[in-house]
Amino acid sequence: MLKIGITGGIGSGKSVVCRLFQVLGVPVYDSDARAKWVMAHDVLLRDELVAAFGPETFDAQGQLNRTYLARVAFPDPAQLARLNALVHPHVGRDFAQWAAAQQAEGYPYILKEAALLYESGAYQQLDRVITVFAPLEIRQARVLLRDPHRTADDIQNIIGKQMSEEEKLRRADYVVHNDDQHLLIPQVLRLDEEFR
Ligand SMILES: CC(C)(COP(=O)(O)OP(=O)(O)OC[C@H]1O[C@@H](n2cnc3c(N)ncnc32)[C@H](O)[C@@H]1O)[C@@H](O)C(=O)NCCC(=O)NCCS
């Protein structure tokens, strides 16, 4: 079973591209969603997060306080590095378990979606990597629409914490262009055929 990573900067369209693969029956591991699940459910990790970032990290119902954590971690490189160091190893292990279960089901290939595939070292668990590319102005406009609580400055700040698009394109095995000029579905169908 091939393990394919799919990455790209904030707002590039990874999730949209993954939905197309899912329609074709491909299992997709959503690292963002799983990271949040593990943060809320792994008892040891919860304790470590509270020790690092304070009791406000979880609300009274025990839900992860994403707004608080985004406000604390994204503007401060040291805090973000601390958060990454706590969370990423858990996601790596969770993915390995999930991938083994998909393999047992007999799937020819699976996808792992992650904004930080290279930065976190997760690419080392994978056979190939797809980078989804869209120009900066399009990504900013898309995220402003998708996340009304984020300002242009918030988005710029997150972009500053991610590997440059040039470097991601240089490292990628495949590129999906999601720039309003290229059609997505034919690009996904071509890749699906190759991976199968
Ligand atoms: C800080 C948190 C709680 C903020 O949650 P929130 O729902 O506001 O934002 P969301 O997770 O949707 O992130 C928005 C975008 O920011 C980018 N982003 C997320 N985490 C990071 C990070 N650690 N470094 C750089 N960019 C990041 C991604 O492009 C992401 O899609 C959350 O991002 C988080 O827990 N991050 C740490 C875990 C992580 O690295 N997740 C990413 C993949 S494993």
Ligand SMILES: Nc1ncnc2c1ncn2[C@@H]1O[C@H](COP(=O)(O)OP(=O)(O)OP(=O)(O)O)[C@@H](O)[C@H]1O
């Ligand atoms: N080709 C497209 N045409 C129109 N809207 C699009 C297109 N691609 C993505 N979008 C929209 O842009 C926004 C960002 O896309 P998406 O959530 O897939 O990005 P992402 O790379 O997963 O971002 P993040 O790293 O923040 O999770 C979404 O609201 C999505 O619906």
